[in-house]
Amino acid sequence: MITSASHFTIFVLNQDSAYDFYVKKLGFKVHTDASMGPGKRWLTVTPPEQPDLEINLMAIDEGMMFKKEAAEKMRELVKEGTFGFAVFQCNDLMATYEELKAKGVRFKKEPKREFYGFEALFIDDSGNWSSLTEKNKDQ
Amino acid sequence: MPSEHLPKFYLYRRIVLAKLFIDEHFAENINLEDIAGEAFFSKFHFIRLFKKAYGKTPHQYLIWVRIENAKLLLQTEATVTDVCYSVGFDGTSSFTHLFKRITKLTPSVYLHQQRLRNIEISKSPLKFIPACFAEQKGWLENRNFQQLH
Numbered sequence: 001m002i003t004s005a006s007h008f009t010i011f012v013l014n015q016d017s018a019y020d021f022y023v024k025k026l027g028f029k030v031h032t033d034a035s036m037g038p039g040k041r042w043l044t045v046t047p048p049e050q051p052d053l054e055i056n057l058m059a060i061d062e063g064m065m066f067k068k069e070a071a072e073k074m075r076e077l078v079k080e081g082t083f084g085f086a087v088f089q090c091n092d093l094m095a096t097y098e099e100l101k102a103k104g105v106r107f108k109k110e111p112k113r114e115f116y117g118f119e120a121l122f123i124d125d126s127g128n129w130s131s132l133t134e135k136n137k138d139q
Numbered sequence: 140m141p142s143e144h145l146p147k148f149y150l151y152r153r154i155v156l157a158k159l160f161i162d163e164h165f166a167e168n169i170n171l172e173d174i175a176g177e178a179f180f181s182k183f184h185f186i187r188l189f190k191k192a193y194g195k196t197p198h199q200y201l202i203w204v205r206i207e208n209a210k211l212l213l214q215t216e217a218t219v220t221d222v223c224y225s226v227g228f229d230g231t232s233s234f235t236h237l238f239k240r241i242t243k244l245t246p247s248v249y250l251h252q253q254r255l256r257n258i259e260i261s262k263s264p265l266k267f268i269p270a271c272f273a274e275q276k277g278w279l280e281n282r283n284f285q286q287l288h
Contacts, residue, residue: 007269007272032267033260034267034268035261036278037278040276040278042267042268042272056272063276064276065275065276065277091191091192091193091194092191094148095158095192096192098152099159
């Protein structure tokens with residue numbers, strides 16, 4: 001029986017820029033930031049109130065994971081906004097939306113009432129989108 | 140116009156500005172009544188809207204921001220006393236009390252644990268990375284890479 005999730009991955013174009021976006025703009029906490037040799041870095045962050053869920057901000061590098069052509073293709077797909085990786089929760093969508101807008105975060109979908117709650121979609125510095133949701137009180 | 144009658148959009152902007160003010164000025168001697176005044180709310184209305192948006196009263200949020208920043212500073216070379224004053228507390232006993240209430244650890248125990256963890260991360264980073272990812276990245280092939288550079 002699977003009990004919970006501990007890690008998930010967001011593929012990013014640049015880890016320094018992803019650090020600024022997720023830590024400085026979204027307010028996530030750095031969990032582990034380890035140098036793995038020249039130009040290689042393991043960087044995970046956690047949502048502010050969920051310290052046991054590590055989000056791996058993984059650079060799309062040519063190497064064992066991606067061959068040169070695959071890395072180029074993946075970078076293009078990320079830039080084009082192909083991938084949506086996560087649904088993040090907040091207490092109050094309008095307040096969070098206004099705060100992120102004030103910090104320069106771009107939105108793919110403005111706040112909209114959905115059957116499960118109130119939702120907006122933001123775009124990270126690489127082009128990945130995520131949902132920002134305020135759940136209905138009865139859910 | 141009384142703030143209760145302003146469009147919701149404006150109220151949110153004001154609450155957000157108050158929150159960003161705390162984020163920026165947490166280390167100063169912030170008077171939350173002034174913030175409520177700046178936001179044009181009655182104190183009661185301000186606290187109620189702030190708590191609805193952020194799950195904490197402005198005072199609880201200010202303490203939380205100070206402790207979160209203290210946690211970051213305790214991972215540097217700073218002493219507990221330096222950190223206490225750097226994040227806006229006016230004495231180590233209230234700092235220690237609030238730090239322990241929020242993190243369940245005293246600042247000095249936290250400092251010690253974090254410094255040991257950071258040393259361990261730089262010495263043996265693979266202990267902190269699931270093997271599936273390390274293998275995909277090719278980091279398992281040269282396990283002592285950190286000694287090469």
